[in-house]
Amino acid sequence: MVLGVVLTLLLSAAPASATPLQGEASSFLGSTLVWNWYASPPGANNGCRPSSAHPYPVVLSEGTFADMYNSFGALAPDLANHGYCVYAFNYGQTIAPSMFDAMGSIPSSAAQLGSFVNQVLAETGASKVDIVGWSQGGMMPRYYIDNLGGASRVARMVALAPSNHGTTLDGIATLISNLGGLGVATWLISPWCTACVQQIQGSSFLNSLNAGGGTVPSVRYVNIETRYDEVVTPYTNAFLSGPNVQNIVLQNQCSVDHSDHLSIPYDTNALQDVVNALGADSANFQPSCASVGPLIGNA
Secondary structure: HHHHHHHHHHHOOOOOOOOOOOOHHHHHHHHHOHHHHOOOOOOOOOOOOOOOOOOOEEEEEEEOOOOOHHOOOOHHHHHHOOOEEEEEEEOOOOOOOOOOOOOOOHHHHHHHHHHHHHHHHHHHOOEHHHHHHHHHHHHHHHHHHHOOHHHHOEEEEEEOOOOOOOOOOOHHHHHHHHHOOOOHHHHHHHHHHHHHOOOOOOOOOHHHHHHHHHEEEOOOEEEEEEEOOOOOOOOHHOOOOOOEEEEEEHHHHOOOOOOOOOHHHHOHHHHHHHHHHOOOOOOOOOOOOOOEEOOOOOO
């Protein structure tokens, strides 16, 4: 009896084990398996309740052709390990069932985001969410914020290599080519990608989205970008302007960082910037630098 009580006390006092971060290659390969097409990344959608330290749940928003499983195999567990309630979902699927998402019309995807945010707020009792997105997932939520009532439900919009001002046709072609290098034959599904056309620099969609500055005063925007982005081209197309905006170039912090568009969500330097943006939000934050390469990152 006494031994049982002692063991119970010791186990309850022990810190919870950290959820391991997945590597990018393993996440993308794993996402080709049918049972992972709609699976959550580790650390996400676990019914977490926000704490006083982190009152806003974090909603993750994936990139074009990707899904929540392969987009956030490192970021979701990292945020969960830092005490955040993490939620993720798939949006914009035009070929179902499949592992390919974020291809549909961006306004329709933004409406899906709005429905998911409402669900998260209802489940957690929180008043707002923070959104962290990669690529299209860092730009698409701005339509929700600007046009679908999201301004009153979003506290922070943190984006990794967002397509805020779009990309060139070469950038879309490079994304398809690079994903092909990871075994994803995106050329087969690109004709079903309305979002690809909408993300081309100078599109009517982006011109409308960015008219008047493209931000709202009540939301904090942080854009984290790599100088070696070969999809959002030029890389400065990721940035916004305004008093409530911070734009971060990873190489200005860490000269050994050579991440590209695909590897940035698996870049531990970028992940540290995300945690800072959601927490202390120090303008002078300096990550503990690690050497990061293209395509597969270092997480």
